[in-house]
Amino acid sequence: MLQINNLHKTYKHALEPSLQGLSIQFSTGIIAGLLGPNGAGKTTTISIICGLVAPDNGDVVVLGDNVRSELDSIKRKVGVVPQSIALYPQLSVFENLQYVGKLYGLKGTELKDKIYHYLRIFGLDNNAKKAIKHFSGGMKRRANIIAALLHEPVLLILDEPTAGVDVQSRNMIMDFLKMYNGQGHSIIYTSHLLEEAQELCDEVAIIDNGKLVAHGNTEDLISSYHANNLEDLFLKITGTKVRD
Numbered sequence: 039m040l041q042i043n044n045l046h047k048t049y050k051h052a053l054e055p056s057l058q059g060l061s062i063q064f065s066t067g068i069i070a071g072l073l074g075p076n077g078a079g080k081t082t083t084i085s086i087i088c089g090l091v092a093p094d095n096g097d098v099v100v101l102g103d104n105v106r107s108e109l110d111s112i113k114r115k116v117g118v119v120p121q122s123i124a125l126y127p128q129l130s131v132f133e134n135l136q137y138v139g140k141l142y143g144l145k146g147t148e149l150k151d152k153i154y155h156y157l158r159i160f161g162l163d164n165n166a167k168k169a170i171k172h173f174s175g176g177m178k179r180r181a182n183i184i185a186a187l188l189h190e191p192v193l194l195i196l197d198e199p200t201a202g203v204d205v206q207s208r209n210m211i212m213d214f215l216k217m218y219n220g221q222g223h224s225i226i227y228t229s230h231l232l233e234e235a236q237e238l239c240d241e242v243a244i245i246d247n248g249k250l251v252a253h254g255n256t257e258d259l260i261s262s263y264h265a266n267n268l269e270d271l272f273l274k275i276t277g278t279k280v281r282d
């Protein structure tokens with residue numbers, strides 16, 4: 039589903055590179071975790087995968103399409119849930135989703151039905167007309183996910199989708215991701231909540247300082263490092279030093 043080959047990226051005016059020869063391959067149909075400490079390069083990698091940031095060197099092939107030459111095709115097949123809430127606060131969730139849906143060429147009853155379908159799944163249908171600015175953090179996160187789903191992406195990429203949400207919203211998001219994956223869709227997800235990642239991910243890739251430091255089946259990796267769980271494995275691999 040995803041081939042990342044030797045990615046290098048140094049942002050303009052940055053003193054240090056953000057990615058230093060990152061290579062990862064994820065197969066189709068799995069839930070993959072892209073994990074790493076603060077500043078490891080997860081968001082930069084996601085931004086390159088969806089064409090928002092250009093790499094200095096290296097290649098990314100998403101579902102058979104190269105990001106350098108086939109970005110339009112990738113945009114149709116991939117849904118991205120950004121770390122920050124990408125919705126207009128003054129508009130209702132329905133208006134926001136209608137706007138996003140129209141960008142993907144959806145309209146009329148088909149679009150309305152699809153919006154309500156997802157609003158129901160994410161428990162937001164009773165607040166369809168409420169402005170985003172009046173939503174709780176958990177409601178905003180759930181709405182942010184729906185915005186990436188309306189075009190039914192084959193691959194869903196989520197950057198910390200459960201950051202700052204309560205247990206109920208997190209459960210709802212986790213259940214949805216398992217169901218979406220069960221329907222045959224691939225998922226790539228980043229999180230600092232390693233218990234959650236262990237429950238969700240078939241495979242994890244751990245990156246640090248812009249390089250891959252471990253990758254494999256989650257349970258196999260934990261046992262091969264004689265770790266108690268994913269958090270223990272993560273600390274064994276990335277160390278206990280606090281990152282800036």
Ligand SMILES: Nc1ncnc2c1ncn2[C@@H]1O[C@H](COP(=O)(O)OP(=O)(O)OP(=O)(O)O)[C@@H](O)[C@H]1O
Binds near residue numbers: 050052055075078082
């Ligand atoms: N637009 C930018 N300009 C300059 N440096 C940047 C920019 N975006 C990210 N960086 C730097 O690149 C490095 C990797 O950042 P990135 O956001 O990709 O890491 P991350 O793994 O997603 O971190 P976090 O877990 O904190 O979200 C960091 O050192 C960061 O400061």
